[in-house]
Each structure stands twice: as C-alpha cells, then as structure tokens.
Amino acid sequence: MEALPEGVDIGDYVFAFEIVLSDPELKSNMQLLDLPGKNDVALSANHLQKLHLSFLLTTPLGKPFKPHQHIFVVENTGKQFKITLDFLGLVEKFFYLSGQCDIELTVGDAVMENSFLQLLGSIELDLPKAPEKATQPPPQVVSPYLRFGPKAEINHIFRVPEKRPPQEVSYAFLGLVLVPLLTFLVGLLRLGVNFKNFPTSAVPATFAILFHGGIAAVLLLYVLFWLKLDLFTTLKTLGLLGIFLMFVGHRTFLTLPQQQPS
Amino acid sequence: MVKPSSSAATKDDARALIHSLRSAYSATPTNLKIIDLYVVFAVSTALIQVAYMAIVGSFPFNSFLSGVLSCVGTAVLAVCLRIQVNKENKEFKDLPPERAFADFVLCNLVLHLVIMNFLG
Structure with missing residues (x-):
C-alpha cells in the first residue's frame, strides 16, 4: 500500500448507518447501527408507515465517496445516501405479502477493500389483503443457492421424419432413374464409341x-x-x-x- | 391465299424441318454427340427426380436438392466442355481438348464432393 501515490483512496472504507421507522401519527423510532458490527434490528411496520434508510460512506482519507453499487436507488444528499421506503406505494411491488422480510445492504466498488453484503435485520410487515385484480407473486425460489446449481439439461429435438412412401413407389422411381443411364449407354453403342x-x-x-x-x-x-x-x-x-x-x-x-x- | 389442306402442308413443313435438323446434326463430330447424349442423360435424370418430388413429396429435402443439383451441375459442366471442345468455336482454339476434359473431370469431382457432403 505504501507504494501507491498519494491521493489514491484505496483501503478500508468507513460507514455510518442509521435506520428510522417513521409513523405519521406517532413519533419516529430511530436506530443507529454499528457497521461493520453484527446487527440484529427487529422492526415491525404496516403499510401506513415509512422506513428511512441512510448511510454515510467515507474513504480512508476522510472524503465522502459514492460507490458504484448499492442495492437501493439512493438519493445522494451531499455526503449521505438516503432511501425512504413508503410502504403504501410499495405494497404492489411486495405483492401484498405480509410477513417477515430481511433487510440486506450491499455496498461495492472497485477501489473498496471491504465491499460487503450484510444482513441488517428484519422487519415484520403487516400489509393489507390483496385486491382481486392484483398481480400474482412470482413462484418462490426454493433455495437461493439453487440459482447457481446446474440447470435442467437441454435436449435437442430432431425433426420428426415424415412418412415415407411405400417401397414399391421408390423402387419404381429407382428403375425410372436408371432408364436415362441405359439410354446413355445404348446411345453410346449406337454412336459407335470405341x-x-x-x-x-x-x-x-x-x-x-x-x-x-x-x-x-x-x-x-x-x-x-x-x-x-x-x-x-x-x-x-x-x-x-x-x-x-x-x-x-x-x-x-x-x-x-x-x-x-x- | 387460301390453302386447301393447310394441316397437311404444315405437317410436311415440320417433317422437312426435322429432317434437315437431323441431317445437319449428323454432321456433328462424334465426341460432341457423346457430350450431347451425356447432357440429355443428366437433364432427364433431374427431371425424373423433380417428378418424384412432385408426386411423392420432398421429405429429405437436402437429398432431393443434392440429387437434382448434381444432375444440373454436371449437365452445365458438360455444356461448358462441349463449348470448349467444339472446333468451330474460335475463342477456344488455343485450348487443347485434353485441358478442357481435365477441367471437366476436376470440376465434377469438386461438385460431387459438395454434393456428397450435402446429401446427409
């Protein structure tokens, strides 16, 4: 690392992360998380509440930094990345599925030594029942690792042979094809080839x-x-x-x- | 001018035409006649295959194509050979007939290599 010129920000990046569950009626419930420690946030929310997630990323030299990849579409306000999950607008994307959801954060960049995928905690969602015309959720993957397993074998399908004509027809045409050959040979003889x-x-x-x-x-x-x-x-x-x-x-x-x- | 027996006159004309054609053709050298016979043989074989396809169906289509193209190709090559061998064609005066025949053989071999590859 010492060989690198100054101004190259490579190394361990520093995070600060906070998570806020806000309710229009009740006061906000704010939690600061210690990254990269082990966190186990357990929240519960219904569709009227909003979830704010924000994190701060600084380089080893102390500058704010925008990584290439992070999982949410985050709005960048100065040094901070923020996302607000409004459950009311997201119920359709969640397919009206209530239950426990895991919150994971992925941050990655080519110059980061400590890119990570980390489980932040879980949130218990209590969403309204699906209306009649709602889109059906896609079938659940049995195991997330099944995606990386071998796929089903692809078999080549050959063209099914069509019904062949009866053998007599084929033999008749074989004889018919031989006729010009015979004519050719007979013609040669008649021309007096030697x-x-x-x-x-x-x-x-x-x-x-x-x-x-x-x-x-x-x-x-x-x-x-x-x-x-x-x-x-x-x-x-x-x-x-x-x-x-x-x-x-x-x-x-x-x-x-x-x-x-x- | 009214011909009382126009059909008979036409028949006579046709007969005379065919006769003159035949007498003119009999003057053709024998080697050209051999080539003509070969062309007729190839083309009629191709026609029989086309008739087979029309009647029975074209199921192994590549086989049908290779059969017909083999015949047509070799007929075309034979026509080329005939042009080059013919003494009346002054363009090919410098070209010995042996050379033309060697070309014919070589082209036929190449053509039929492709045909065999396509035959499946």
Missing part, C-alpha cells in the same frame, strides 16, 4: 489405367464419405488422391496428342 484411341504401348497405357483408377477411387471415397467417413478423413485422403491424380492425369494427357494424326 477405345481405339486408348494408348496401347506399355507406359502410357499404365498411366491411363492409373488415371481412370484414380477417378474411380475418388468416387469410391465419396461413397464411403456418404456412408460412414467424416469430412476430415475424407479431405485428407482426397488430398493424397488428388495429388496422385494430378500427376497421373498430366502424364496421360501429355501422351495423348502425340498419337493424334494432326
């Missing part, structure tokens, strides 16, 4: 066969990819096959033009 241009001498023939085998291997790899392989394995194998195919195909096409008459 393999006369296929290289006959040993080395070019080997390259040509390797080239066609390579294409077949790539297509087979695609089928395997469709059936069981994943993309990474496929791409690795495809890279190797592609290099092989490039080399062989290049050699094959180099040999072809020499055989052509022109």
Whole structure:
C-alpha cells in the first residue's frame, strides 16, 4: 500500500448507518447501527408507515465517496445516501405479502477493500389483503443457492421424419432413374464409341489405367464419405488422391496428342 | 391465299424441318454427340427426380436438392466442355481438348464432393 501515490483512496472504507421507522401519527423510532458490527434490528411496520434508510460512506482519507453499487436507488444528499421506503406505494411491488422480510445492504466498488453484503435485520410487515385484480407473486425460489446449481439439461429435438412412401413407389422411381443411364449407354453403342484411341504401348497405357483408377477411387471415397467417413478423413485422403491424380492425369494427357494424326 | 389442306402442308413443313435438323446434326463430330447424349442423360435424370418430388413429396429435402443439383451441375459442366471442345468455336482454339476434359473431370469431382457432403 505504501507504494501507491498519494491521493489514491484505496483501503478500508468507513460507514455510518442509521435506520428510522417513521409513523405519521406517532413519533419516529430511530436506530443507529454499528457497521461493520453484527446487527440484529427487529422492526415491525404496516403499510401506513415509512422506513428511512441512510448511510454515510467515507474513504480512508476522510472524503465522502459514492460507490458504484448499492442495492437501493439512493438519493445522494451531499455526503449521505438516503432511501425512504413508503410502504403504501410499495405494497404492489411486495405483492401484498405480509410477513417477515430481511433487510440486506450491499455496498461495492472497485477501489473498496471491504465491499460487503450484510444482513441488517428484519422487519415484520403487516400489509393489507390483496385486491382481486392484483398481480400474482412470482413462484418462490426454493433455495437461493439453487440459482447457481446446474440447470435442467437441454435436449435437442430432431425433426420428426415424415412418412415415407411405400417401397414399391421408390423402387419404381429407382428403375425410372436408371432408364436415362441405359439410354446413355445404348446411345453410346449406337454412336459407335470405341477405345481405339486408348494408348496401347506399355507406359502410357499404365498411366491411363492409373488415371481412370484414380477417378474411380475418388468416387469410391465419396461413397464411403456418404456412408460412414467424416469430412476430415475424407479431405485428407482426397488430398493424397488428388495429388496422385494430378500427376497421373498430366502424364496421360501429355501422351495423348502425340498419337493424334494432326 | 387460301390453302386447301393447310394441316397437311404444315405437317410436311415440320417433317422437312426435322429432317434437315437431323441431317445437319449428323454432321456433328462424334465426341460432341457423346457430350450431347451425356447432357440429355443428366437433364432427364433431374427431371425424373423433380417428378418424384412432385408426386411423392420432398421429405429429405437436402437429398432431393443434392440429387437434382448434381444432375444440373454436371449437365452445365458438360455444356461448358462441349463449348470448349467444339472446333468451330474460335475463342477456344488455343485450348487443347485434353485441358478442357481435365477441367471437366476436376470440376465434377469438386461438385460431387459438395454434393456428397450435402446429401446427409
């Protein structure tokens, strides 16, 4: 701490805190609390009363200080933070729930060493009964620590497959798809396609066969990819096959033009 | 001018047109005819798949799309190959047909890698 330059207010902050329960008819009931000691204020109030909470925060160097976080929306009057809880206006926010409430104060800031969350005490509220149209209170949390527990597992819902057509229809269309392929092959035969241009001498023939085998291997790899392989394995194998195919195909096409008459 | 048998004349015209088309087409080199046949094969396969979708339904939609796109894509590639191989196209005079065929094979392999990935 000594290494810090002067003017940097870091360290233990000093609090003074007071709590006042006021009644329009009766005189106020004021209590001074000793922070950061242990407090156990027990108050009881009804909806006609008001609760004033105020605290004073000073830095180690004695300056007033406004922390970044404190739980209430506090109006800052000079050095003091104040809040007035008017129970008459708050009954709706409390959902007309009577009973014992805990009062907690949280004060925090990045430069405070002793930011805290402290239980100040409790107040027994006696609120009027809820009217018919009042909003229902949200469901109570069973345990405050349940918020930090594991959430319910999220299951992915797959799209339900639609009803498939009967098998006969599928097979009929499979046959129908094969018809153009057959037409293609028959047409090839009718055009008089031949393999006369296929290289006959040993080395070019080997390259040509390797080239066609390579294409077949790539297509087979695609089928395997469709059936069981994943993309990474496929791409690795495809890279190797592609290099092989490039080399062989290049050699094959180099040999072809020499055989052509022109 | 009134034609007594206009339907017969139209029929004759159509027959003559088809005949001239066929005789003109028979002059096409065989390798272009092979490519034409391949294009017809691919397009008709695509049409059959579209008909299947219209009749039965498009449940595995990605499968339908990949099937049709495979056919259409390979048909387009074949048309490109035909343009490049055709001797009458002067633009591609410097391009050897071997090079065009190699492009065709490479593009088909890439296309079908994507198709297989999409097939699911």
